[in-house]
Amino acid sequence: MEWAEQRRMMVERQLRARGIRDERVLAAMDEIPREEFVPTPYKGASYADDPAPIGHGQTISQPYMVALMAQCLELTGAETVLEVGAGCGYHAAVLGALASRVITIERIPELAETARRNLEKTGRADNITVICGDGAKGWPECAPYEGISVAAAAEGAPPALIEQLAEGGRMVIPVGGGWEQELRAIRKQGGEISSRVATWCRFVPLR
Numbered sequence: 096m097e098w099a100e101q102r103r104m105m106v107e108r109q110l111r112a113r114g115i116r117d118e119r120v121l122a123a124m125d126e127i128p129r130e131e132f133v134p135t136p137y138k139g140a141s142y143a144d145d146p147a148p149i150g151h152g153q154t155i156s157q158p159y160m161v162a163l164m165a166q167c168l169e170l171t172g173a174e175t176v177l178e179v180g181a182g183c184g185y186h187a188a189v190l191g192a193l194a195s196r197v198i199t200i201e202r203i204p205e206l207a208e209t210a211r212r213n214l215e216k217t218g219r220a221d222n223i224t225v226i227c228g229d230g231a232k233g234w235p236e237c238a239p240y241e242g243i244s245v246a247a248a249a250e251g252a253p254p255a256l257i258e259q260l261a262e263g264g265r266m267v268i269p270v271g272g273g274w275e276q277e278l279r280a281i282r283k284q285g286g287e288i289s290s291r292v293a294t295w296c297r298f299v300p301l302r
């Protein structure tokens with residue numbers, strides 16, 4: 096089956112059927128070629144309902160998780176978004192299709208380079224900046240962010256990220272120290288932080 100056909104089936108069966116409702120998110124997931132981000136040995140399973148290894152003990156998230164996290168950010172296209180944990184760059188590419196500008200931080204230099212290369216190769220690099228560093232500190236240079244997406248699990252939302260979240264902004268982050276975490280959707284409104292559990296999830300730890 097052609098990649099485009101596999102991608103369309105992924106959107107229908109894994110995303111729409113499971114309750115992803117944001118049409119812009121569904122369109123972005125139908126647009127970004129995940130096979131260009133998945134390392135060669137796993138390419139054939141690019142549209143499987145699973146995460147895949149990307150080297151250095153890290154993984155590219157399951158498509159459903161990327162879509163759910165993107166939906167939690169309620170993006171309209173005007174936002175500046177911060178991602179923590181660029182990995183192979185796939186999630187950043189999806190966010191780049193949904194927002195005005197994306198800053199993504201990756202602590203492993205080789206993965207930051209891979210993300211940069213994958214984003215260039217797929218023509219997605221124009222509004223996405225990959226930075227190598229510690230994402231738990233955020234990136235104050237471009238703050239505040241209307242959306243913050245954290246792709247690694249923490250004991251709680253790092254204070255620097257809460258600080259850099261815009262008034263009215265949304266953050267999505269896996270919280271918990273164990274094997275499984277809760278995916279928390281956080282909102283800053285009137286200077287107050289509220290949060291709800293969007294689902295259970297399994298992420299690599301934030302270092």
Ligand code: SAH
Pocket residue numbers: 149153154155156179180181182183184185186187200201202203206228229230231246247299300301302
């Ligand atoms: N969004 C990625 C998946 C990332 S997996 C994708 O689409 O492929 C989580 C990533 O977070 C890993 O690459 C890991 O190296 C990175 N990471 C963990 N702690 C970090 C930190 N403190 N700062 C930046 N990146 C971090």
